[in-house]
Amino acid sequence: MINIYIEEAMDPKMKSEIFIRWILSEYLKVDRDELNIKKTKYGKPYLVDYPYVHFNVTHTKDMIAGAISDNPIGIDMERIKPRPHNKRIAEKFLTKNEQKYIFHRKDNQDLRFLEVWTRKEAYVKWAGLGMKLSFDTFDVLDDDRIITTFINEYIFSICSDCFIDWKDDESFSFCFNEKSVYE
Amino acid sequence: MDNFLELISEILEVEEVSMDTDFRNDIEDWDSMKGFAIICMVDDEYDIQIDVPTFLKLKTVGDIYNKAMGK
Numbered sequence: 231m232i233n234i235y236i237e238e239a240m241d242p243k244m245k246s247e248i249f250i251r252w253i254l255s256e257y258l259k260v261d262r263d264e265l266n267i268k269k270t271k272y273g274k275p276y277l278v279d280y281p282y283v284h285f286n287v288t289h290t291k292d293m294i295a296g297a298i299s300d301n302p303i304g305i306d307m308e309r310i311k312p313r314p315h316n317k318r319i320a321e322k323f324l325t326k327n328e329q330k331y332i333f334h335r336k337d338n339q340d341l342r343f344l345e346v347w348t349r350k351e352a353y354v355k356w357a358g359l360g361m362k363l364s365f366d367t368f369d370v371l372d373d374d375r376i377i378t379t380f381i382n383e384y385i386f387s388i389c390s391d392c393f394i395d396w397k398d399d400e401s402f403s404f405c406f407n408e409k410s411v412y413e
Numbered sequence: 414m415d416n417f418l419e420l421i422s423e424i425l426e427v428e429e430v431s432m433d434t435d436f437r438n439d440i441e442d443w444d445s446m447k448g449f450a451i452i453c454m455v456d457d458e459y460d461i462q463i464d465v466p467t468f469l470k471l472k473t474v475g476d477i478y479n480k481a482m483g484k
Contacts, residue, residue, distance in 0.1 A: 291442040308446070315424065315450035322453055347446065361445060361465050 232299045232390060233257055236381070239294040246294065250275065250287055253296045258283065274358040286355050290384070297388060304355030304389040306348040310380075316343040323365040324350075331371055341385070348387035349376045356389035417481060420458060421474055424450045432475035455481045 235253040239245045255262035258280065266278040277283050287296040288307045297305040320329050320343060332342040349370035354363045356375070370376055378387040422430050424447055425440050437443050452463050459481040463471075471477055 290444075308444075313446070313450075315453060318453040318457065319446070319449045322456070323449055351445065361469055364465065 232297055232303065232388065232392060234295065234297050234305075234388075236293065236295045238292060239289065246287060246289060249294050249296060250285065253298060254283070254285060257298045270358060272358055272360045272362055274355070274360065288351075288355075293384060295386065297390075299390055299392060301391040302356055302358070304352040304357070305386065306351035306355065307384050307386045308344050308348050310341060310344060310383050310385055312340050313343070316340060319343075320346075325366055325369045327369050328371060344385050345378050345387070346370060348385055349373070349378060349389070352376055352387040352389040414478070417458075417478055418474070420454055421451065421477065424454060430474050432473065432478060434474045435472055436474060436477075437472070451477060459483075 233253075235249075235256075237249065239249070250267065251262035251265055254260075254265055254267075254277065258265075267275050268278055269275050275285070275287075277285070282300055283298065284300065284302050285296060285298045286303050286305045287294065288305050289295070290307060290309045293307065293309070295305060295307050297303050316339070317333070320332055324332070324346060328346045332339055332346060350365050353368065353370055353373065353376060354360060354365075357363060373389075375391060376387055376389045378385065380386070418430055418432075421436075422428065425436065426442060427440060430436075434440070436447075440447075448468060452465070452468055455461050455463055455477065461481050461483055463477075463480050467480070471480065
């Protein structure tokens with residue numbers, strides 16, 4: 231089971247710490263100030279007192295999202311918009327296979343780039359190694375641990391050891407602005 | 414130097430930056446993709462390769478400029 235929380239945020243960087251505490255306190259039913267959160271040497275936050283609760287957070291300029299699971303998890307979100315440096319970044323940092331996937335057709339290259347990019351980010355965040363893991367050393371196209379979906383103008387990827395299926399509401403609990411999207 | 418600041422501003426999607434700008438903390442919309450774009454720009458424009466671990470140690474726009482100048 232993966233719990234996903236999404237919220238609009240005017241200042242995601244300032245809210246990131248608050249947001250993490252809020253979603254964890256909702257999940258664990260404990261006071262947010264009692265949560266002892268530390269970071270690994272690679273910068274991945276973890277709960278000292280709940281080693282079997284895994285969480286990860288991502289933000290854009292105006293949106294913040296978090297995922298909590300009983301398995302290691304990584305989440306990444308990007309706003310879908312044209313980005314002038316995509317092609318160069320892909321050439322320099324993505325695998326040949328991923329580049330071929332992105333550029334084999336002229337339409338929707340930006341979208342396919344973001345699909346691959348968010349999958350990469352979710353993977354390294356799941357692995358807990360941050361940017362220490364060189365992006366061109368692993369391929370994310372056929373990795374069953376990673377799933378990607380779209381919500382409005384945002385693209386999300388999640389990497390988890392759990393079997394996950396976006397269409398299966400037994401796999402997910404969504405919380406958007408404190409209200410389940412299924413309600 | 415002006416051209417460098419212009420290129421950085423374009424990647425960071427802000428009107429202007431200075432050498433003192435702490436790009437990770439001062440840029441509201443900072444994300445790692447912008448970092449990768451900066452690495453590509455420095456490679457293309459200044460023929461200097463910055464690897465990711467080195468980039469992670471840079472803090473200000475001035476730090477990037479010094480790397481781009483080969484210092």
